[in-house]
Amino acid sequence: GAGVSQSPSNKVTEKGKDVELRCDPISGHTALYWYRQSLGQGLEFLIYFQGNSAPDKSGLPSDRFSAERTGESVSTLTIQRTQQEDSAVYLCASSLGRDGNYGYTFGSGTRLTVV
Amino acid sequence: KNEVEQSPQNLTAQEGEFITINCSYSVGISALHWLQQHPGGGIVSLFMLSSGKKKHGRLIATINIQEKHSSLHITASHPRDSAVYICAVHKNNDMRFGAGTRLTVKP
Numbered sequence: 513g514a515g516v517s518q519s520p521s522n523k524v525t526e527k528g529k530d531v532e533l534r535c536d537p538i539s540g541h542t543a544l545y546w547y548r549q550s551l552g553q554g555l556e557f558l559i560y561f562q563g564n565s566a567p568d569k570s571g572l573p574s575d576r577f578s579a580e581r582t583g584e585s586v587s588t589l590t591i592q593r594t595q596q597e598d599s600a601v602y603l604c605a606s607s608l609g610r611d612g613n614y615g616y617t618f619g620s621g622t623r624l625t626v627v
Numbered sequence: 628k629n630e631v632e633q634s635p636q637n638l639t640a641q642e643g644e645f646i647t648i649n650c651s652y653s654v655g656i657s658a659l660h661w662l663q664q665h666p667g668g669g670i671v672s673l674f675m676l677s678s679g680k681k682k683h684g685r686l687i688a689t690i691n692i693q694e695k696h697s698s699l700h701i702t703a704s705h706p707r708d709s710a711v712y713i714c715a716v717h718k719n720n721d722m723r724f725g726a727g728t729r730l731t732v733k734p
Contacts, residue, residue, distance in 0.1 A: 554713070554725065554727060616675070
């Protein structure tokens, strides 16, 4: 597609439920990043995918968080047993390559509210 | 101490003024990005720099690798420039973000 597409745009879920967030990157972008932005906070790195390499999961805050990406296509971020502190905007970005030497395109984000 | 420090945190300017936002970082980086986040949360990548200076319209970004410092300048500022401007440095596989500078340009 022309841009990075994320769905849903808004998600309200009950504490303890699992949620799945989707990111559809720009076609041809091998690098895909997930970030989150909690209310009033800065952006926080979660996970990075580059092509078929093993993902860099160093930013995932707990083992309740996981993400998958098949090849250079869609990625899903799954949060199990959601907690109120998981409420945030989850942003996806894609890029042509690694090392940050290519421009990034951000999706419009998924606003997750855990009640 | 954060790895990426931005200043000022908040900035209010009158339309037409020249704006400067500063970013200092303490880690080795492969690239530095300036991002713009409008109310409502959408993020736009403005510049990616690894050296020197880039210009796009009324926006100019500079970086000094030796001093680990970058500046974002806005010439002839306009109310539509009101947004949060975020400096992000790319280190290894991830980005480290500054806390952002909230710019308000008054007509």
